[in-house]
Amino acid sequence: MKVSIVYHSKSGKTKHIGEIIKLGLEEVDGIEVKCMDIENIDVEFLKESKGVIFGTPTYLANTTWKMKKWLEEFRDVNFGGKLGAVYATADYVWGGADTAILTVINHLMVKGMLVYSGGASLGKPYIHLGYVSVNGVNDEDTEVPTTFGKRIGEKVKELF
Numbered sequence: 085m086k087v088s089i090v091y092h093s094k095s096g097k098t099k100h101i102g103e104i105i106k107l108g109l110e111e112v113d114g115i116e117v118k119c120m121d122i123e124n125i126d127v128e129f130l131k132e133s134k135g136v137i138f139g140t141p142t143y144l145a146n147t148t149w150k151m152k153k154w155l156e157e158f159r160d161v162n163f164g165g166k167l168g169a170v171y172a173t174a175d176y177v178w179g180g181a182d183t184a185i186l187t188v189i190n191h192l193m194v195k196g197m198l199v200y201s202g203g204a205s206l207g208k209p210y211i212h213l214g215y216v217s218v219n220g221v222n223d224e225d226t227e228v229p230t231t232f233g234k235r236i237g238e239k240v241k242e243l244f
């Protein structure tokens with residue numbers, strides 16, 4: 085079962101976090117994952133994906149104009165009925181990453197996706213709206229992004 089991680093990343097941090105989330109997804113048996121930049125989409129893989137995790141940097145306390153443009157204009161895949169989840173990267177805890185996530189979630193809702201974060205329902209680590217990385221992660225603190233990925237993978241398997 086396929087899951088795509090689709091991100092915008094200018095300086096590489098959102099891409100890097102996507103690769104860590106991928107490791108968590110791959111802990112789930114039978115899940116195949118591909119990370120892709122919005123500027124280099126594998127349309128066939130994305131079409132076949134039952135789950136799509138979107139990654140956005142935080143710009144001016146929101147998602148980026150490039151991410152928004154892509155969400156508005158990309159028409160090659162019908163996202164309806166797929167499971168969607170969102171993560172963001174930011175430089176500051178107070179920098180608006182939650183707003184960035186919510187803007188992307190708005191788009192996913194309009195596209196007819198089922199939106200999931202795991203929420204607080206699964207206990208610690210609590211992941212509220214989606215995973216947020218502030219200034220990256222080091223090798224010791226990959227637990228939250230990998231857990232986020234694993235939870236999305238498990239939900240995709242359960243639903244589909």
Ligand SMILES: Cc1cc2nc3c(=O)[nH]c(=O)nc-3n(C[C@H](O)[C@H](O)[C@H](O)COP(=O)(O)O)c2cc1C
Binds near residue numbers: 146
């Ligand atoms: C134009 C611009 C605006 C930014 N605005 C914010 C912001 O409002 N809040 C914040 O926490 N970080 C802000 N940042 C920092 C980025 O969100 C952060 O460095 C992010 O991880 C970059 O992702 P990338 O390396 O994948 O491009 C901004 C960066 C740029 C270039």
